[in-house]
Amino acid sequence: MTEGKRTFSFCKGCSSSVILTAVLLFLSMGIQAQETQIDSLINILEKGKRDTAEVNTLNLLSLAVLSNEDIESAIAYARKASDLAAEINYEAGRALAQKYIGLGHYYQGNYLAVMDHWTQSLESFEKVRDTSGMANILNNLGGVYLSQGGSDKALDYYLQSLYFAEKTKDTFRITSVLPNIGAVYGDLKDYEKALEYFERLENYLPAIQNPQITTYYYMGVGEIYNKLEQYDRALEAYQWALPLTENTSDYAHILKEMGVIENARGNRDKAIEYLNLAYKTAKEKNQQLETLNSLIGLGGMYKNTNFKKAVDLYEEAESLAVELQTNKGLRDIYQGLSETHAANGNFNKAYEYQTKFLAQKDSIYNIETDDKIRGLQFDFENQQNQDKIGLLNKEKEIATLQAKRQKYVIYGTIISLILVFVMA
Incomplete structure (x- = not known):
C-alpha cells in the first residue's frame, strides 16, 4: 500500500454531533460535580x-x-x-x-x-x-521523551505500552497509545508506518465513541498528510477535529496547524489569521505551550518579509521557551532566528543562532533514570512463549527505528553545517 493511495474515511460512523454532545455533557457534569x-x-x-x-x-x-x-x-x-x-x-x-x-x-x-x-x-x-497500570505509565513516559525531542526513546516506551495493553485486551490503553506511536513514526519520517497505526486506531473509533481519542486520530492523520504535502487531506482532518476541541487545550493547537497548512497552500493571509487566532486563544486560556508554538509559527510567517516583526516574535517565544524549559521549542526558535538573520543578510548573527540550534541537546536523558526503567524485569508468572515472541518483535522494531533515527540525525546535522558555511 503506497502513501499516496491510502485513504481514510475520517470515521464516518462517528457522528461529530454525537461526539461534540458527549464532550459538552462531560464538561458540564464535571464542573458541577467537582467542588x-x-x-x-x-x-x-x-x-x-x-x-x-x-x-x-x-x-x-x-x-x-x-x-x-x-x-x-x-x-x-x-x-x-x-x-x-x-x-x-x-x-x-x-x-x-x-x-x-x-x-x-x-x-x-x-x-x-x-x-x-x-x-x-x-x-x-x-x-x-498490574499490566494495565504499566501500560499507562509506559505511555506517559513515552510522552515525556517525545515532548523533549527523544522520538526513538519515546517509541521504545510506546511499543512496550502497546504490548501490555494488547496482552490484557485493554481497549482504552490500546487506543490511547496507538496515536502516539503513529505520531512518532511521523516524526521519524516513516509516514507509511505512521498511517498504518492510525488506520489501526480508526478501526476502534465507531465502537469506543471516545471524543478525545477521536480527536487525536484526526489530529494525527492531519499531521501526517501535512508532512506528505497532501494539504487538502490534512486540512480536512483538522476541520473534523476543530469542533471537537473548542473547550479543550487542543483548540489552539489545531488552529495553529491549520495556519501552517494554509501557508503551505499559498494562502498567506488565511494562515496569519489562523495563527493569530491560535495565539489569542492560547494566551486567553493561559496555555503557555500553545502560545509558544503560535509565536514560532507567526515568526516563520514574517521571517522573509518583515525582519523586525519576525525577530520580536521569536524573541518573545524564546523567553517563554526558556521559562518552560522546552528544548524542542528553543531549537525551532534558534533555527527560525538563524534563517531570519540570513534572509536579512546578517550572516554572523545567523551563524550565532545556528550554533545555538545545534547545541540544543535532549537533556531529558537522565542516565540513572533510564537505566532504572530499562532494568525493570517484566517477569510475570505463566507467561506464554507467544508473549515473549511478541516482545522480541517489538524490540526488533525499536532497534530498526533507532538505526534509522541515527541516520536522520547525522544527515540533518551535515546539511545544517553546510548551509552555515555557505551563508558565512
Whole structure:
C-alpha cells in the first residue's frame, strides 16, 4: 500500500454531533460535580483511619484537586497517600500516588521529577502485576521523551505500552497509545508506518465513541498528510477535529496547524489569521505551550518579509521557551532566528543562532533514570512463549527505528553545517 493511495474515511460512523454532545455533557457534569466531590472526599478523610481506604481517598482527592488546577495541593495529597501506602505496605495505592505526583510535576514542567515519580509508579505496578497500570505509565513516559525531542526513546516506551495493553485486551490503553506511536513514526519520517497505526486506531473509533481519542486520530492523520504535502487531506482532518476541541487545550493547537497548512497552500493571509487566532486563544486560556508554538509559527510567517516583526516574535517565544524549559521549542526558535538573520543578510548573527540550534541537546536523558526503567524485569508468572515472541518483535522494531533515527540525525546535522558555511 503506497502513501499516496491510502485513504481514510475520517470515521464516518462517528457522528461529530454525537461526539461534540458527549464532550459538552462531560464538561458540564464535571464542573458541577467537582467542588461537591472534593468536599465529600475531605469529609471522608477527616473520619478515616490509617488504612488502604485512606490511601484511596487521598489519591482520589489528589486527582480531584488536580482537575481543579490546584497542582500544589494535588502533589501534597498524593505524597501523603504514597507515604501511608509505603507504611502499610499497600503497593497498589503507592503506584497510583506516585503516578499522581508525577502528573502534578508534569503540569509544572518539572520533567526530571516526572521521570523519577513515574519510574517509581512503574516499579510498583510491576510488583502487583498490574499490566494495565504499566501500560499507562509506559505511555506517559513515552510522552515525556517525545515532548523533549527523544522520538526513538519515546517509541521504545510506546511499543512496550502497546504490548501490555494488547496482552490484557485493554481497549482504552490500546487506543490511547496507538496515536502516539503513529505520531512518532511521523516524526521519524516513516509516514507509511505512521498511517498504518492510525488506520489501526480508526478501526476502534465507531465502537469506543471516545471524543478525545477521536480527536487525536484526526489530529494525527492531519499531521501526517501535512508532512506528505497532501494539504487538502490534512486540512480536512483538522476541520473534523476543530469542533471537537473548542473547550479543550487542543483548540489552539489545531488552529495553529491549520495556519501552517494554509501557508503551505499559498494562502498567506488565511494562515496569519489562523495563527493569530491560535495565539489569542492560547494566551486567553493561559496555555503557555500553545502560545509558544503560535509565536514560532507567526515568526516563520514574517521571517522573509518583515525582519523586525519576525525577530520580536521569536524573541518573545524564546523567553517563554526558556521559562518552560522546552528544548524542542528553543531549537525551532534558534533555527527560525538563524534563517531570519540570513534572509536579512546578517550572516554572523545567523551563524550565532545556528550554533545555538545545534547545541540544543535532549537533556531529558537522565542516565540513572533510564537505566532504572530499562532494568525493570517484566517477569510475570505463566507467561506464554507467544508473549515473549511478541516482545522480541517489538524490540526488533525499536532497534530498526533507532538505526534509522541515527541516520536522520547525522544527515540533518551535515546539511545544517553546510548551509552555515555557505551563508558565512
